[in-house]
Structures are given as C-alpha cells and as structure tokens.
Amino acid sequence: MTTKIDQDEIRKVIESVPMLSASATQLLQTTTDPDHDLIEIVRIVKTDATLTARVLKVVNSAAFGLINEITSLDRAISYLGERLIVGIAIGDCASQLFNKELKGYEGEHGDLWRHDLRTAIASREVVTQSNSTISPDLAFTAGLLHDIGKALISDYLHGTASAVLEKIENEEISDYLSAEEELIGFDHTRAVHELALVWKLPEAITEVIRFHHAPSEARDEFKELVYAVHLGDNIAMMGGCGTGADSMRYKLDNNYCQFMDLQPAALANVMLAVNDDFNKLERSFAEAGESN
Ligand SMILES: [Fe+2]
C-alpha cells in the first residue's frame, strides 16, 4: 500500500536534506559559467578548509599512484581537474543522500553514488568523444546529480519493486518512471524544482535532473546536454551499475544521434574508458573517506 505524495510533501522531505556548503554552491555556479577559469576554482576551494583537506586526501590516495605527495592545493586542483573538485564538494555535503539505502528500488547502500558517478564519467566521455561543444566538466557535474530525486522518493516506494517489474514485464506499464507516477503520483525527476531552490542549482543542472528520461522535452538551449546525460545514464546501467530493480527499465531515446556524432566504435570506446576511470575514481573517493 503506497501513499500519494505531492509538491508539499516533497518540500517537507527536502527540509531534512543537508544544505550544500557555500563553497559547493559557488563551485556549481562557477563551473556552469562557460567564461570561468581555474583560478576562480582554486580561490573558492581555499576558502573552505575541510574541502581543501579532502582534495589533498583524494589526490594523494593510492588510487592515483603518485610517487611524490602533492601538498599544494593549486597543483592538486590542476591534477584532478575541476569536475572532480566539484564532485568532492557535492559528494561530501550530500553523502547522506548519495549513500541512502534505496529501499523503494531494492538498491543497496552506496548504489546511488556509484550509479551517479558512473553516469557522470559516461556523460563526460560522451561529449568528449562526440566532439560536442558541451563542456565535459558540466556534463560530469550534471551526471553526478541527475538521479538525486530517487533518494527523496525511495521510502515512499517501499515494497513495490517486484509488482512494478511484473507490470513492466506484462506491458501494463511502459517504464519505471510511469510506475513511480502511478504508485505515488510523483516520479524521481519531479522533485527538482524544490531542491533547486534549496540548493541554488544552476538552470542547466535542473534541466538535466528534470528531463534526463525525456530529453526531447528539454528546452532547446539545454537539449544537447540533457541528451548527453540521458545516454550517459543508459551507458552506466548497461555497464551493470544501476540503483536496483529499476535498472534498464527506462526508455532510451535514440534521437541522441541528432545531437552527437557517436558511431558504434566510438560508443564502444566510451564504455571502455568509463570502466577504467570509474574503477580508479571510486577507489580514490573511498580511500579518501568520501561518500562512505
Ligand atoms: Fe533517473
């Protein structure tokens, strides 16, 4: 038996969600501005002692295998790249959400973080290997946040997964998103408006969260980015990294081909690159105590 929820109920859930730190908010806003430079990123990180310590821990983790320890923040940031800095900042503030056991999806502790991290890497690879004009850093950050809504609605879906799978199997429901809507009157892409207000999310990121399962409905100026994350999300699930029962139970919009030039061989390269990078990044975050 499930309860229907609405925007008011979600607003209450979001009241209990941790705030992003001032530095994480500034980093999100700065990195989505195409005219920013690395100096601004360094300046923001320097104002936050906890984040500075985290960044140094990640860069010196065994996963990166550096011979000499990096002690300068400037060097650490240029080595890791800004997308990882944003990832560390968001992962740290919202670890409670990323690591939530997704009971409603029968997902395990840490599944959401792993799926989002893999989607982030895949989205970045998609834009890089298709020579897209979208910033790889923006694609990464958007991928990292795309499914955060699942942590907000998961509890309301408790005990529903096997019945949903059966309905999808029997073609009574088209996909998992429709199942969420039918069961609780709310799908995991719709909590974005409230969360965007609380977390001051940039428009490009909110558009990705809202339309990553329906990229054709995104506004034209964000469509290419939304399609990149849509594909990145599917690549993450195809690589066996989902969030539980819902994995691969969403529609794939093949119109991504209109926005990015990705031949089958390039797609295979994306999948290989994602595997390598994911293993390394997951280890480095875990060793640095990030999102655990
Ligand atoms: Fe999703």
Ligand SMILES: [Fe+2]
């Ligand atoms: Fe996803």
